[in-house]
Every structure is written in C-alpha cells, then in structure tokens.
Amino acid sequence: MAGPLAGYKVLDMSRVLAGPWAGQMLADLGAEVIKIERPSVGDDTRHWGPPYLQNSDGTSTQDAAYFFCTNRGKKSVTVDITQPEGQAIIRQLASQSDVLIENYKVGGLAKYGLDYDSLQALNPQLIYCSITGFGQTGPYAQRPGYDFLIQGMGGLMSITGEPDEQQGGPVKVGVAVTDIFTGLYAANAIQGALLERHQSGLGQHIDLALLDVQAAVLANQASNYLIGGQVPERLGNAHPNIVPYQAFATADGHIILAVGNDSQFERLSQVLQQPQWALDPSYQTNAARVKNRQQLCASISQQLSAGNSSDWLRLFTEHQIPCGPINRIDEVFEDPQILARDMLVKVADKRAGEIKLVGNPINYSRSQIDYAVPPPELGDDTASVLGETLEFSQAELDALRKKSII
Numbered sequence: 001m002a003g004p005l006a007g008y009k010v011l012d013m014s015r016v017l018a019g020p021w022a023g024q025m026l027a028d029l030g031a032e033v034i035k036i037e038r039p040s041v042g043d044d045t046r047h048w049g050p051p052y053l054q055n056s057d058g059t060s061t062q063d064a065a066y067f068f069c070t071n072r073g074k075k076s077v078t079v080d081i082t083q084p085e086g087q088a089i090i091r092q093l094a095s096q097s098d099v100l101i102e103n104y105k106v107g108g109l110a111k112y113g114l115d116y117d118s119l120q121a122l123n124p125q126l127i128y129c130s131i132t133g134f135g136q137t138g139p140y141a142q143r144p145g146y147d148f149l150i151q152g153m154g155g156l157m158s159i160t161g162e163p164d165e166q167q168g169g170p171v172k173v174g175v176a177v178t179d180i181f182t183g184l185y186a187a188n189a190i191q192g193a194l195l196e197r198h199q200s201g202l203g204q205h206i207d208l209a210l211l212d213v214q215a216a217v218l219a220n221q222a223s224n225y226l227i228g229g230q231v232p233e234r235l236g237n238a239h240p241n242i243v244p245y246q247a248f249a250t251a252d253g254h255i256i257l258a259v260g261n262d263s264q265f266e267r268l269s270q271v272l273q274q275p276q277w278a279l280d281p282s283y284q285t286n287a288a289r290v291k292n293r294q295q296l297c298a299s300i301s302q303q304l305s306a307g308n309s310s311d312w313l314r315l316f317t318e319h320q321i322p323c324g325p326i327n328r329i330d331e332v333f334e335d336p337q338i339l340a341r342d343m344l345v346k347v348a349d350k351r352a353g354e355i356k357l358v359g360n361p362i363n364y365s366r367s368q369i370d371y372a373v374p375p376p377e378l379g380d381d382t383a384s385v386l387g388e389t390l391e392f393s394q395a396e397l398d399a400l401r402k403k404s405i406i
Contacts, residue, residue: 003030004367011036011093012074013102015043017176018210019131020070021183023101026190027073028360028369034093034385035071039078039404042378043067056353068375072357075381078406085405087112092390094119094126099190103131106141116205126203127193129186135209145210147176154178154214159221162236182213243289247326248301250309258322267319272303349374382406
C-alpha cells in the first residue's frame with residue numbers, strides 16, 4: 001500500500017538539516033518531494049566531507065555522507081532563483097504544489113517574489129513553511145541561527161555536561177538535535193495544515209523557529225523550573241528527577257542503569273547483595289534517593305567496579321532491572337534489535353550500486369514507508385520535472401542551461 005501522503009507534492013527549498021529533515025519525512029510518508037538546489041553547487045551539505053560517497057569502482061564522488069542522512073526520496077532540480085527565469089520556474093512549481101518548505105533568512109525570498117504573500121496569491125491552497133533561527137517576529141528575527149548557537153541560547157547546553165564541582169563545562173549534544181526536532185515539528189505542522197485545509201480550502205504560513213523548538217523540548221527540565229522554581233544544572237549522565245538513573249563505571253567499561261521505580265530498586269539492591277538499601281529510609285523512595293543521590297551512587301559505583309560490564313548486564317537483565325551498554329555507532333548498526341526492526345536499510349544507487357541508510361522508525365500496520373529512491377545526484381531530475389510537470393520543451397531546457405538558469 002502507498003504511503004499516507006501519496007498524491008501530495010512538496011517543493012523543498014531548504015538546505016542543510018532542519019528543513020530537509022522535514023522534507024525527507026514527508027517523502028518517506030509517500031509525498032512527491034522536489035528539492036530545489038543551486039546549479040553547480042547544490043545543498044551545502046553535499047560538500048560537508050569527508051567522508052564522501054564512493055562510486056562502485058572505489059573513487060569518491062562529490063557528495064558528502066552528511067547529505068545522505070536527510071535527502072532520500074527526493075527529486076533534485078537545479079534552479080538559479082536569483083534570475084527572473086529561475087523565479088518564474090519556482091512560481092510555476094509552487095502553483096502546482098501542496099507544500100513549500102524554505103529556510104532562508106527572514107524576508108530573504110521576498111526580493112525574488114517567492115515569499116508567502118506572493119506565492120499564496122498564485123496558489124491560495126499552498127502550505128508555506130518557513131524555518132529560521134529565531135522566527136519571523138521578535139527582536140532577534142534578523143539574526144542568523146545555527147543549531148550549536150541555539151543549543152546554548154535555548155538552555156540545552158546548561159544541562160548537558162559534567163557538573164562544575166567535577167571540573168565540567170557545558171557541552172553540546174553530539175547530533176544537531178535542535179535542527180532535527182525542528183524538522184519533526186515542521187513535518188507535524190505541515191500535516192496539520194493539510195488536514196485543516198480539508199475544512200477551509202485554504203493554505204497558510206507556518207513560522208517555525210529553532211529557538212522556540214529548543215525551548216519547547218526542554219520538557220521536564222523546563223517544568224522543574226516553571227512549576228518547581230528550580231533552575232536545573234548539569235548532572236553529567238544523571239537524571240534530575242530519578243535515582244539511580246545514569247552511567248556507572250565497571251571493571252572494564254561503563255554501563256547504564258535506569259531504575260525507574262521502587263520495586264526495580266529493591267531488585268537492584270538484591271543483585272548488588274545490599275538488601276538493606278531497600279529498607280533504608282534514605283533510599284526507600286525515589287524522592288529519598290534523589291535527596292541522597294551522591295551517597296547512594298557512590299555506593300553503587302563501588303559495587304559495580306568489582307565486575308565486568310557483560311556480567312552485570314546479564315545479571316540485571318535476568319532480574320528485569322533496566323540496563324544497557326553504551327554502544328559505539330558501529331555497534332548500534334550491528335545490534336540484533338536494530339536489525340530486526342529494519343532500522344538499517346539498503347537502497348539501490350546508480351553510482352555506488354547500493355548504499356546503507358538509517359530506516360524511518362514509523363511502522364504502520366497498512367501504509368508503507370518507501371525507500372526506493374536514494375538521495376539524488378545534483379540536478380538529476382531537472383529535465384524530467386521541468387519537462388513532464390511544467391511541459392518545457394527540449395529547446396527551452398537547452399536555452400536555460402546555456403544561461404546557467406538550471
């Protein structure tokens with residue numbers, strides 16, 4: 001069965017990560033996604049290497065591995081939007097599209113006549129999603145925004161890293177999570193607007209800001225402050241509201257314990273041969289364990305240091321105590337659970353023969369996620385989209401190429 005968004009057309013004018021992540025999500029769900037790129041240059045992330053994609057003969061292409069994480073299922077069309085002929089092409093495509101995604105600076109597309117107001121006049125049903133660092137309004141609206149900056153400004157780095165008393169400092173997350181969260185919010189917002197369009201018959205402008213998203217996904221840490229009046233601090237791998245819930249050193253590495261309730265803690269106490277812990281008023285409840293976290297976690301660390309990671313993980317698993325290893329990336333994609341859930345997919349590619357990609361975690365009972373289309377080579381679909389969708393003749397395409405419009 002086709003994906004749930006089959007029949008919808010998306011014009012993806014975004015680049016790097018947040019916007020393309022939303023576009024890839026919509027493509028995974030069955031939408032036709034046309035990615036607009038600069039002629040000869042393309043998306044910035046095509047050049048963010050090494051590593052680069054290898055041809056089947058072992059030579060490197062000009063496309064960095066980064067590009068492949070967020071552009072599968074799309075068609076690549078190269079258009080110079082700074083030229084009137086290029087702007088006309090975008091207007092024609094937008095007139096036939098359900099959705100447009102862009103992440104230009106505020107007002108950046110207005111000078112080309114490609115802003116929401118201009119395109120909405122041509123296609124009143126268009127869902128136009130703008131992604132910026134700080135949004136279309138507010139005192140920071142004109143500032144450029146990047147994930148690293150927003151992780152800092154949005155509070156995430158203030159709660160990530162080892163505490164000051166351990167000579168720690170603020171640390172960013174190892175993946176650009178603010179961009180990714182923004183892409184997911186964008187995909188949700190777009191689908192919501194498409195559903196609303198069934199009632200109103202009209203499109204609308206979606207204004208998404210990385211800073212807003214980062215504030216939103218502070219989740220319980222935000223509530224700890226807003227409801228509890230506590231300003232969260234860095235706790236390393238520890239949890240602010242649950243103890244013991246962190247990484248611990250063993251004789252040969254590190255493991256994670258995630259003890260979420262009192263019965264699990266009682267079983268932990270038994271496995272560690274410290275049954276008195278479960279009866280101690282200092283540790284009997286989670287609230288008590290949070291209050292006395294330093295003393296308890298030091299005692300747990302002492303016990304765990306006497307055994308190897310694999311032995312502890314086996315014991316804890318046997319006693320249904322939530323635990324796990326800290327896997328390297330290669331170990332993740334060798335994990336039997338990851339493989340069983342089809343989170344590693346292989347896609348045919350005309351240059352490499354076959355490429356490996358991370359699967360989409362959505363599993364429908366009827367609808368299907370389609371991985372048939374690999375991330376495109378730059379401009380791969382320019383002729384077919386302009387010829388078939390906009391009915392450009394070969395002579396017109398040749399003329400546009402000669403002028404470097406496409």
